[in-house]
Amino acid sequence: MGEPILKASDVPTRLPANKDQSVVKSGLNVDRVTWNVTCVSMGNPHCITFGTEGGQNLKVDELRLAEIGPKFENHEVFPAQTNTEFVQVFTHSHLKMHVWERGAGATLACGTGACAVVVAAVLEGRAERNCTVDLPGGPLQIEWREENNHINMTGPAEVVFCGSVPL
Numbered sequence: 001m002g003e004p005i006l007k008a009s010d011v012p013t014r015l016p017a018n019k020d021q022s023v024v025k026s027g028l029n030v031d032r033v034t035w036n037v038t039c040v041s042m043g044n045p046h047c048i049t050f051g052t053e054g055g056q057n058l059k060v061d062e063l064r065l066a067e068i069g070p071k072f073e074n075h076e077v078f079p080a081q082t083n084t085e086f087v088q089v090f091t092h093s094h095l096k097m098h099v100w101e102r103g104a105g106a107t108l109a110c111g112t113g114a115c116a117v118v119v120a121a122v123l124e125g126r127a128e129r130n131c132t133v134d135l136p137g138g139p140l141q142i143e144w145r146e147e148n149n150h151i152n153m154t155g156p157a158e159v160v161f162c163g164s165v166p167l
C-alpha cells in the first residue's frame with residue numbers, strides 16, 4: 001500500500017502540527033466535544049480517532065456513524081474533506097474499526113483506512129506494527145514495516161455487489 005504521509009499540509013489538514021509536522025492525538029472539536037485524532041494520508045486523507053478527550057475506549061458498534069461521520073468529513077480543518085476511522089482497541093495487535101468514507105459514507109471495508117488506522121495506533125503507542133483490523137466486511141492483516149516504511153495489507157477479496165450502468 002506504499003508509505004504513509006504524515007506532514008499535516010500534505011494530508012491535508014489545518015490542525016496544528018507537532019514539531020515533526022505530524023498531527024498525532026490532536027484535539028478536534030465536533031459538536032462541542034473534543035475528539036483525539038491522528039491524521040494520515042495514504043494518498044487520500046484519513047482522520048483516525050480512538051475516542052474523545054478523557055473518554056472511555058470507543059465501542060464502535062454503539063456509535064451513531066451516519067450522524068457523526070459527515071461532521072468529520074466536512075470539518076473546516078480538512079480542506080479536501082476526509083475519510084474517518086473510529087477505532088476500538090482489543091489488544092496491541094487486534095483492532096476494530098468503522099469507517100465513514102469521504103463521498104460515500106459508511107462502507108463495509110476500506111483498505112487505505114485500515115492501513116491508516118495501524119499507522120495511527122502505532123504513533124499513539126496503542127498497538128504494534130502488525131495488527132488484525134476487524135471491519136464490518138471482515139478482518140484484514142496490516143503490517144507497517146519498520147525497515148522500509150511500507151505497509152502491507154493481507155486479506156480476502158469478496159464480491160458484495162453486481163450491477164450494470166446504462167451509458
Ligand SMILES: N[C@H](CCC[C@H](N)C(=O)O)C(=O)O
Pocket residue numbers: 044045082083101102103104109110111112113
Ligand atoms: N475505498 C478505498 C478508499 C477510498 C477512499 C475515498 N473515500 C477517498 O476519499 O479517497 C480503499 O479501500 O482504500
